Amino acid sequence: MAAALTESRASRAAVGFALEVPALLLAMQGGSGRVLGIAFAIGAVLAARFGGRGAPPGPLTALGLHVAGVAATLYVALMVLPGRPGFGALWTLGFLGFALPRFAQPLTARSRTGILASAMLALMGLGRATTRVEFGIATAACLAALVVALMTADRGAPALLRHRRGALLPLGAAFAFAGLVMVGLGVGLPAAEPAVSRALSPLFAQDQARSAFGDGDITLGHVREIVTSDTVVLRVHGPLDYLRGQVYADYYRGRWRRRPTPAEGRPRAGADGHLVVDAAHGGPPITIEAEPEAGMALFAPLGLRSVDGAPEGAWVDDYGIAHVPQPLRTEPRVFSVRTAEEPPPPLAPPGDHDLGLPMGGTERFGRLARQWTAGAEAPLEQVEALRRGLRRGFTYSLELDAVPDGEDPILFFLTTSRRGHCELFASAFVLLARSLGLPARLVSGFRVFEHNVPGGWYVVRQRDAHAWVEVWLDGAWRTVDPTPPGALEGERAGSLDGLGARWDQLKRWIRKGAERLANLTAVELLAILAAIAGLIGLLVLLRRRRERRAAVVGPPPAWPPLARLEARLQGRLPRPPHETLARYATRLRGAGHADAAGLVDEVAALLYGGQGDAAAVEAAIERWLAGGVRDPG
Numbered sequence: 001m002a003a004a005l006t007e008s009r010a011s012r013a014a015v016g017f018a019l020e021v022p023a024l025l026l027a028m029q030g031g032s033g034r035v036l037g038i039a040f041a042i043g044a045v046l047a048a049r050f051g052g053r054g055a056p057p058g059p060l061t062a063l064g065l066h067v068a069g070v071a072a073t074l075y076v077a078l079m080v081l082p083g084r085p086g087f088g089a090l091w092t093l094g095f096l097g098f099a100l101p102r103f104a105q106p107l108t109a110r111s112r113t114g115i116l117a118s119a120m121l122a123l124m125g126l127g128r129a130t131t132r133v134e135f136g137i138a139t140a141a142c143l144a145a146l147v148v149a150l151m152t153a154d155r156g157a158p159a160l161l162r163h164r165r166g167a168l169l170p171l172g173a174a175f176a177f178a179g180l181v182m183v184g185l186g187v188g189l190p191a192a193e194p195a196v197s198r199a200l201s202p203l204f205a206q207d208q209a210r211s212a213f214g215d216g217d218i219t220l221g222h223v224r225e226i227v228t229s230d231t232v233v234l235r236v237h238g239p240l241d242y243l244r245g246q247v248y249a250d251y252y253r254g255r256w257r258r259r260p261t262p263a264e265g266r267p268r269a270g271a272d273g274h275l276v277v278d279a280a281h282g283g284p285p286i287t288i289e290a291e292p293e294a295g296m297a298l299f300a301p302l303g304l305r306s307v308d309g310a311p312e313g314a315w316v317d318d319y320g321i322a323h324v325p326q327p328l329r330t331e332p333r334v335f336s337v338r339t340a341e342e343p344p345p346p347l348a349p350p351g352d353h354d355l356g357l358p359m360g361g362t363e364r365f366g367r368l369a370r371q372w373t374a375g376a377e378a379p380l381e382q383v384e385a386l387r388r389g390l391r392r393g394f395t396y397s398l399e400l401d402a403v404p405d406g407e408d409p410i411l412f413f414l415t416t417s418r419r420g421h422c423e424l425f426a427s428a429f430v431l432l433a434r435s436l437g438l439p440a441r442l443v444s445g446f447r448v449f450e451h452n453v454p455g456g457w458y459v460v461r462q463r464d465a466h467a468w469v470e471v472w473l474d475g476a477w478r479t480v481d482p483t484p485p486g487a488l489e490g491e492r493a494g495s496l497d498g499l500g501a502r503w504d505q506l507k508r509w510i511r512k513g514a515e516r517l518a519n520l521t522a523v524e525l526l527a528i529l530a531a532i533a534g535l536i537g538l539l540v541l542l543r544r545r546r547e548r549r550a551a552v553v554g555p556p557p558a559w560p561p562l563a564r565l566e567a568r569l570q571g572r573l574p575r576p577p578h579e580t581l582a583r584y585a586t587r588l589r590g591a592g593h594a595d596a597a598g599l600v601d602e603v604a605a606l607l608y609g610g611q612g613d614a615a616a617v618e619a620a621i622e623r624w625l626a627g628g629v630r631d632p633g
Contacts, residue, residue, distance in 0.1 A: 014149035015112060016048030018119035019099055021142045025126050025135075026092050033089045035081060035513075036073065040096045042532060044103070049540065051104040062111070065101040073097030079231065080507050091125030106590030116146050213245050213294065213446060213465045218256040218423060221409030233294040234460035235508065236448055238286030242468065242479055243299035243460070245445035247319035249353045251431065254409045256442055259353055261317040269310035273335070276306045277316050277347070285336040289457075289508075298322035299445060300337040302470065302479055309335035318348035319441075350439035350472045357434055364411060366435035379438055379473055383480055386432050390482045395419040422483045426467040429482040439472035443479075447488060452496045455505050459496055464488065561618040562603050568625055569596060580604075599624060 020041045027037030057065065073093050077085050085093065099118035102111055123142055126135065213233070234243070248256035269275035285308065288299060298307055304320050311333065313325040324333075357365065372389035373382045401417040403409045410431060413424045426442055433440040447466045450459045466488065468481040496504060566575060573591050575584045581604035588597035599621055605611040 011112075011149050011152040012051075012107065013048050014145045014152065015103065015107065015115055016044040018116055018142055018145035018149065019044040019096065019103065019122075021138050021145065022092055022119060022122040022126060023096060025123070025138045026089060026096075029089070029126070033085050033093075036077060036093055036096075040093075040100060043100050045536065047100065047104040049536070050543070057105055062102055062105075065105075066098050069097040069099075069101040070094050071097075076510075080510050088125040092122045095119075095122035095125070106587075108590075108592065112149065116149060120146070213297075213444060213462075217258065218248060218442070218444065218467070220254045220256075220423060220427060221403040221412070229462040231291075231462045232459055232504065232507070233291050233462055234299060234446060235289040235452075235455075236286065236458040236460060237288070237456070238284075238458075240286060240301055240448045240458070242301055242443075242466075242481075243288075243446045243448060244302060244304075244321060244443055245297040245299050246443070247321060247470070248442040248444070250356065251358060251427070251442075253358070254403075256427065261319070261348075266315045266317060269307065269312055269314040271312050273309045273312065274306070275308075275310045275314055275316065275322065277320070278305050278340075283338055283340070285338050287334065287336045289334050291511075297445075298324060298333075298335055298337075301339045302477060303340040304337060305340055306338045307335055308337075309333070316347070320347055354439035354441055354472065355434050355437070357431060358408060361431060362435055365414075365431045368414060369432040369435045372432070373436065379471075382436055382438065383433065383471055383473070386429055386436075387480065387482050389432075390425055390429060391484050393418060394425070394484070396421065396425070396484050400424075422488070423467040425483045426469050426481075429469045429480065433469070433471055441470050443468050443470050449488070450496050452501045452504055454497070454501045455508070459504055559603070559607065561621045562607075564625060565596070565599060565603075565621050569593070581608075595624060 023037045023040035023044060025037070027034045027041065029037075073096065074090065077090065077093050095118045099115045099122070103115050105111070107115075119142060123135075123138055126138075236243070246258060249259045250257040267275055267277050290299065298310060298314060300307070300320075300322060302320065304316065304322065307314070307322055310322065311324055314322055316322050369386065373385040376382045376385045395418065397419040398421055400420060401412075403412050410424065410427050413420045414428055423442075423444075430440040430442050444465070444467045446460045446464045448458045448460055449464060450461070451457075452459050466483070468479060468483070470477045471480050472478075569575075569588075573588055573593065581600050585597040585600040585604070588594075588600060599617075602612055602617050602620070606614060606617050
């Protein structure tokens, strides 16, 4: 009995180990993958030790568990944890999320095979993210777990172990082939990612874009629709309005280009993370928590004076934009900024590029600008007149008209469509102001609207990405926003309170915990694993104590029909002395012995509840023994 029981536990433990292999390998990669990898590894241990209770779920329930597991895993990976995992990590997480919920239920032959296949597929996603040695060891360990799980399975154990030696050769060849397939797909699948992305790109709408901050150039006229996203990119602890991320001065044929400024000689952050632009100015510090999706910039208002907590090597260009070194652009960061209460002296005064117009622009844009600013003499009056002109008869919209070939998209917006998004409003204002001799430039970044009342911070989402204008007035750059008020979704959202605010707080705590976990030292990681092992040991002791207390009813009275029934089931699913008949019947059903489980339930009702007829139960057992199953011997 003990040997057979050990085999049953070994099969479940081996299946759990097969899931732990890719989970632990993922945890070794660091970042947000470490958090989910450790979570899945712990989940596999707990499911192998404490799972398997109750009857197996039906097909629809099992499918629901699979879908929910994958959806929850990918949502946490993409929306909650800092840093977006790569293609291979998402592949691994998806298959782990697919397998683990089902593993917590009683295993059948089909579900065991599905879980083992999911473990192998999960391992393939890490083929490019690990070294050859790591991936080879993990593959061998996963295959070994697969062999043990199948050889110690309840139904196949006696027959498999008693095969003649010659039958083991095809079995070994099959596992060798499976290993080659795993290694091949594990290396080839991630490597094929760029080709797959290029092949699938035509299937998606190319005239649709997502509202978000972009580090590159701004191209107008090719997008027909903009889709907003609620993904949180920044949390701001202080009153701010506009967060600058990039400045554009050069416009040519529907494209705004950044004017690069040399990094040499510009203020840089040292090892202490302190970046000083102008020590003579600066108000109270405002802390900004940036997610990796926020991009390369250290977002700050106009008039940035200093930054605390900047990555070493960060620098400020002539436009007052703080840039992060290339290797750190995908890392989450927390920093504090100080800005001037009054406009400080500019880092660079306006140049000819701040007055540049496309060919023929002086005539085309100048005529319209002079009409709108008729009677306005002072530059500030002209700015207000241009802003009023863009708010009369123009409509803010994320669905745009197609721009005819060869026509300037800004001129098409001003003269024909008269509807557009913030980039078109801001671009039109810049060119109109320049045609009047006012230096102006386009700025992109985020607006700050949504206030998390319980948390005390402002939430900035991708949908809050915005474009506005800076105009040179009275010896300083001034912010001007020509987009109609109330047009942006975030502006209409107002305060974040109630359940939405609590959910944002929870995601922030999870992100901070994930960052801490991702940066654990080896000693701290070992201490946490030791604590988890101690907790699991304590749970095991408590369960055994409960089992001993539940066994006070003692074994059932000696009844020959029951003894004969247990003898027949000895090689299939033995019953330990402390296990009750009700629990034994549940395990029998999980192993596919429904008829025998029903007989055990009838015996329990007869012996402990006084229900049923002893002669009838004995006759049912004898009939089952006569034709129910063959003797395992």
